Each structure stands twice: as C-alpha cells, then as structure tokens.
C-alpha cells in the first residue's frame with residue numbers, strides 16, 4: 001500500500017490549523033504541527049496519536065523569528081516524507097492604519113506573507129522534483145475588500161491569493177497542486193487575539209464547516225476555494241474581468257485620457 005504523505009501544518013495549536021490537523025490525522029496522514037504554544041501542540045499531538053494512530057511531530061516555532069523560520073525551512077527541504085504544506089499561521093490586524101506601530105506592522109507582514117512565501121519556496125523544489133504534493137495557503141475574503149478598514153491584513157491576504165495563483169501556474173505543470181483557501185469570518189481565537197468579541201459579528205462560520213468545505217475543494221484539486229461564496233460564478237466573473245483588463249493593455253502608448261493637453 002502506498003504511504004500517505006506527511007502533512008506539515010503551521011498555526012496548528014488552535015482554530016483552522018488545529019482542525020486541519022484533526023481532519024488529516026483522521027484520514028491517516030502523519031503530521032508535523034507547528035506554532036509557538038508548545039503545550040497546546042503537545043496536547044493535540046497526544047490526542048491525535050491515540051485517537052488516530054498516526055505519528056505527530058511537534059515543532060515549536062515563532063515564524064516572525066528568523067532562526068525559527070529557517071529551522072522550519074530546513075525541515076521542509078530535508079524531510080522527504082512531507083508532501084503537503086498547510087500554510088495557515090496568520091494574525092489579524094488590531095485597530096486602523098493610523099494606530100499601527102512599526103513592530104506590529106513587521107509582525108503581521110512577516111507572519112502573513114514572508115513566512116508563507118519562504119515555507120512554500122523551501123518545499124516547492126522537492127515537490128516539483130518528485131512530481132507530486134500540495135501547498136495550501138490560507139487567504140481571507142478581507143483580501144477582496146479594502147472597504148473593511150483592515151488595510152494591512154487585507155493586503156497580506158491579497159498577496160496570499162496572488163502568490164497562490166502564480167505558484168499554481170509555475171508548479172502545476174510539475175505535478176504540484178496549489179490551493180488558496182479564502183474564508184470569511186470563522187469562529188476561532190483570531191478575533192479575541194485582535195480584541196474583537198466574535199459573538200458581536202452578525203454571521204460566523206463554525207471552524208469545522210470551514211475546514212471540511214476547504215477539504216472538498218482540496219479533494220477536487222480546486223485552485224481557489226471560497227467556502228462562504230454561495231454564487232460560484234462570482235469568482236469566475238471576477239477572474240474573467242481581470243483577464244479582460246489585461247487584454248486591453250497597450251504597452252507602447254499611454255491611453256488617450258493620459259496624453260498631455262497641448
């Protein structure tokens with residue numbers, strides 16, 4: 001029987017990442033679970049080892065710290081059992097742009113974009129070499145919505161979607177599947193961590209429903225999975241409009257409306 005690939009999940013100590021860990025363990029995959037809170041990871045690992053009879057390795061890492069990030073890159077490069085990366089760890093934005101600190105901006109951008117990109121870059125060459133494997137990146141509908149007033153978080157999630165689309169174009173021909181998962185409000189600790197009471201939100205998806213829907217997309221090898229989007233054609237229309245815009249670019253000359261009036 002073919003052995004299932006090991007799944008490395010960042011941000012597995014709670015919320016979406018912990019739920020992915022449980023779902024992949026139930027499917028019989030061995031896991032590497034990563035986050036800062038070692039005690040929570042150990043408790044999750046012990047439960048999944050006993051309930052699902054899979055091997056679970058715990059890696060404590062703060063992905064905003066250069067040394068921890070490079071240790072994880074090394075693991076992804078060298079451990080040939082790891083065939084699926086769930087790039088899930090992320091943080092939301094507290095308060096508006098005018099209230100940001102340099103440290104806060106750095107942490108958010110490093111965790112939500114730099115770490116995601118570097119971990120994908122660490123594993124991709126090995127997966128491409130083997131002609132198999134998957135990289136799943138967790139975006140957010142906030143990446144479609146500058147209106148939400150979470151400009152840095154939204155920009156980081158727009159980055160995740162673009163990165164996923166670009167990686168799919170580069171890696172799919174080599175046999176590597178890349179999925180962007182785009183949740184809307186989901187009941188996890190991210191809200192409390194950002195100082196928002198999740199119960200004040202008008203609509204929230206339960207985390208199990210979100211991850212199970214994302215896995216339906218994963219099993220279909222869908223490129224962009226937006227569980228809360230009920231009219232699937234909306235995404236096709238958005239992507240079609242983007243391609244239409246590209247077809248109307250003329251590189252050699254500025255458009256008539258931008259020609260200086262003489």
Ligand SMILES: NC(=O)c1ccc[n+]([C@@H]2O[C@H](COP(=O)([O-])OP(=O)(O)OC[C@H]3O[C@@H](n4cnc5c(N)ncnc54)[C@H](OP(=O)(O)O)[C@@H]3O)[C@@H](O)[C@H]2O)c1
Nearest residue numbers: 011013014015016035036037063090140185186188189190
């Ligand atoms: N919940 C939502 O409404 C929602 C909507 C759209 C997208 N998302 C995205 O979903 C992903 C998962 O978030 P969640 O909702 O499941 O929130 P969560 O429960 O707060 O989980 C975040 C995970 O990331 C880990 N993490 C945070 N900072 C880290 C760091 N510096 N280094 C390593 N790990 C770190 C946390 O563990 P430790 O504290 O132990 O490190 C935790 O395991 C994020 O990318 C988020 O942007 C969430």
